[in-house]
Structure formats: C-alpha cells, structure tokens
Amino acid sequence: MADELVFYSNPMSRRRIARWMLEEVGAPYRVEWLTFEGSIKSPDYLAVNPMGKVPAIRHDRTVITEAAAICAYMADAFPEAGLAPPTNQRGDYYRWLFFAAGPLEMAVSVKAFGLEVPKERERSIGSGSYESVMDTLSYAVTRHPYITGDRFTATDVYVGSHISWGLQFGTLEARPEFTAYWDRLKDRPAYLKAKALDDEEMHRQLAAAKG
Secondary structure, eight states, X not given: OTTOEEEEXXXXXXXXXXXXXXXXXXXXOEEEEOOTTTGGGSHHHHTTOTTOOSOEEEETTEEEESHHHHHHHHHXXXXXXXXXXXXXXXXXXXHHHHHIIIIIHHHXXXXXXXXXXXXXXXXXXXXXXXXXXXXXXXXXXXXXXXXXXXXXXXXXXHHHHHHHHHHHHTSSOOOHHHHXXXXXXXXXXXXXXXXXXXXHHHHHHHHHHHO
C-alpha cells in the first residue's frame, strides 16, 4: 500500500512516545506487535532495526527508529497536524528535543543505575551532572506554557513523555515546575487515546501469558 504507515511496538516499552505522536498526527496506521522473547529479534524485524528495539515506524519505504527521530519525522511528514514550528523558528524545538534525547536520558540512566560521575570528570560526559540537567530541564519548561512558546509541538510529546515517566517512577526530582508542565499535557485527547490503546494491548498480552 502506497504511503502505508506501520508502527512496530511492544506495549511494555518506550513505544508510548511514538504512539502518542501517531495519535497527535491523526494519520491512519497499522501496528505490528513484537515480543521481547521472539519476534523483536527475528530477521524480519532486525532488517527494520538492527538493534532489535522498539519503537520504530515504516512510512512507505522510509524507516525511522529512535523516539525523538520519530517525533521529528512525523511532524514534518504530516505538516497539516501543526506539530512543528516554521523552519526559521525551530531553535527551541530542536534544542530541547535533542537535549531530552541526549543529556536528560543519559543523566537519568546513570542515576538509575546507581552510578556517579566524579565531579572532576563532569566535563567529559555529555550529560554533565544530574543536578545541572535537572536545572536545565526546569528552565526549559518554565519559560513558556509549551517548550517553544504558546504552541504545543512534537517536542512537547517527547519532553512531556520523559517527565511523565520520570515523575511516575521517581527518576526525576518531583519539582513543582515539572508537575505543572505535565499537568498542561496529560489531558490531551491524543495522549489519552494512545495510553488507552497501549494499556489495552498490555493487559491482553499479560492475560495471554497467564494462560
């Protein structure tokens, strides 16, 4: 099918970022559910993503992996959804999208594994210190209602997903500004629909595993 949009996922993964973005775009898509014990490492899927991870999407013949890249691609591929600023106004859009994909995710992962970057080596690692990353994230979400200003964009999908996850599982400090920012996003219809769809599939798979 020309321009077919396929979403490769597992309901117990970070695929929820991509699912939310798909629902914000509103284009029809087909889901291929993968299992961690089997199909996610199959030759067919490794041809899509050699890392054997989700999420991934295929739009006609174009394959995109990595949740931040999926958000950026979908905003450009479906401009009618209005999820990206004009090209000459994308400074904050790109800056904070890739800040979350890089320093934020690295700092949170390092802390979650109980590791600590020596003070004298902070300049040698992309994330610097956890505290500086938290302060920078606070700056990003308090300047405007949304990351790029008064308009919700694909960057809010990505940054908002990280903040939601971090607040839920305690990997982010529960700063009031993080909670206030997430409160502005959590009732978006596309987010609620994406969450319901993934929760339904997760419960179905868990029930099937129990027999």
